[in-house]
Amino acid sequence: MPNVQLEGDVGLQESIRGKTLLVVTVGNATRFDIYKRLHDLDVDLYCLNDRVVNECRSFFKGWIVVDMQMEEKTLLQEVHRRMDEIQLQPDGVICFDEFGIEVSSMICESLGMPCIPLQIVRCCRNKSKFRDFCKERSLPTVRFLQFSSLEQLHDIDERISFPAVFKPKNGAGSQFVQRVNNKEELYQAYFATVSSLQLSSSSYLWCSPTGPEEMSFHVEELIEGQEVDVDCVVFDSKLRYSRVIDNESTGGPFFLEAGCSAPSSLPQHAQTSLIRMAERIVAEFAREANRRIDGVLHVEAKWTSRGAVPIEVNCRLGGAECRCMHMAGWGVDLGVEEAMVALGRRSRTLDGHERQCRLLLQEEEIRTPLKEKKQEVFLRSVNFHPGRSGRIVSQSIPEDAEGYVDHKLFYTRGEEVKVPPRGFQYLGWMVVRGGTEEEARLRLEHAVKLSSLCVEDTAT
Structure with missing residues (x-):
């Protein structure tokens, strides 16, 4: 902690x-x-x-x-x-x-x-159902296609534009999610994923409990723009807390998170639009289910030239360093807040944040900046992705580095990890803070240089 x-x-x-x-x-x-x-x-x-x-x-x-x-x-x-x-x-x-x-x-x-x-949980876990949900309710969306065989892709060029994103229909943790620039790369991604699932079907039951033969996939047009997370605490279908964090990717072809930064560097009107989008999604969830929504939502989205576009919604607290970022950035423990919501209790911790949320969502002119306490802490994080699959030889994180906040390593020395396309494991994460965005960036660079994480290729 x-x-x-x-x-x-x-x-x-x-x-x-x-x-x-x-x-x-x-x-x-x-x-x-x-x-x-x-x-x-x-x-x-x-x-x-x-x-x-x-x-x-x-x-x-x-x-x-x-x-x-x-x-x-x-x-x-x-x-x-x-x-x-x-x-x-x-x-x-x-x-x-x-x-x-x-x-x-x-x-x-x-x-x-x-x-x-x-x-609602099932709708969000199924990538294609969530896109249908957005389309039916006039929420921002992109063209997509669900398929389970290559025969269903014969007219793919007429149905979506490339580049596109390929992923399992029921996905988790960005596993098998990759960029495809044309139909040939889409075919290659499909064959490689099916092959991996057939070799290790027991490891990917979340993709298809009945086996890889009956698995479905999802391909959608690639959305260009700044990728963000909008983390929300929802009580009785209302946002009590919502903050925007910027995401960074390792780059193609696989969509692996490299780290994030908080608060978001996007302008006020963009962050307001993203939070309004999250509020609208919650309202539509409540209408669809005909009951109240209570919980923590991790909304993945992009800020684009045409505004806020949702990518997917996780009906839980975000993974990796998400909780740490909100604790260190805004003093809010999303793990405890999720527990409070589950108990049916309105956390007094969020009273000030809820008032800020309400003001933000009620503003007529979203380009008018709100008066908010000056941001005193800027955070940057890194996810440690090894350059190869293999056995962990050594791991060392500089906890005495300037600005160090927290870290978590998932494996111990001697354990094996697999990187794409063999697997989707990474070693862990680290968060640092600074008094400005630039200071946080420089401190993270320095802390990464002081870190030692070595993976040895077991094939040699």
Whole structure:
């Protein structure tokens, strides 16, 4: 956890102490700090997962270990049976892992608890359904095509323009997402992805639970512009908190995140338009589901020459350094805020941010800058992508570097990692701060130079 002062620390423990939360699927090591934080706030945590994870075991009061790949109805019945066995009556259900959010919403709906409705979660996880959703509701979108065989691509040149983006229909973590400049590259991406899935089908059940033979893909026109994340805390279908963070990519052909910067360098009117877009999406979600929306949303979008265009919506807290950026930049812990929403509680921490949000969204002239506290902290991050697949030989991060905030390494020395096209693993991330954008950039460059992360090619 970064060494920062969080807003609303005083009184937060009183409002959350003694509550019981069921966490659905553990997720990766970045999430362990959230569980520690909630544990330190005297929240009783139970975990529904396919195994007990020793690295974070001490933060949980109990575990419900089940086969998470069971048929949905059977899984829900088993979860309720196991909860009855241990007399578990949670006050809320949360999930920070993409592969557990459908199960989490399913459990919430069965218990009548606040959540993002299952119908909406499924829409967002299916890239083509989300594009259809945007098109039907006159939200900004691009031309796209869903397909499961090459025969369906015979007229692709007439249906979309290249360059385009190829991805699995049900994707996660940018895996297999790549730029294709023409039909031939699209075919190559398709064959390579299907081959990878056939070789390691058990590793990619999230793509197609029934196997790679029945998998569908999605291709859409490439949107040019600044890629951003719009992170939102939603309570009763209203934005209580929303901030824009700029993203950087490693460049083609695979869309791997290189890092990000906060606050966004986009002008005020652009950030306002992006937040308004997120608010509109939430409102349309509520209309579609005919019920309230409660949770944290990670909206990926681009600011283009024609305005804000959504790429996709993750119905959970963003991954990697996302939580750290908001904690260090604005003093808001999105992990705790997601827990508060799940408990049906309005966090006083967000009162000031909500007022700012309301003013922002009600402005008649979006080019008029709002009076806001001067930004005193600028953040930059890096994601450590090894240049090759292989075995980790050494890892060292300079925690004493000027401006250092936090870091997380996902693997230990001796473990193997795979990079595209063999796999989509990266070593971890680091965040630094500065008093200006330029200072943060220079400090990050210096900290990266001091870092030592070595991967040895196991083929040699």
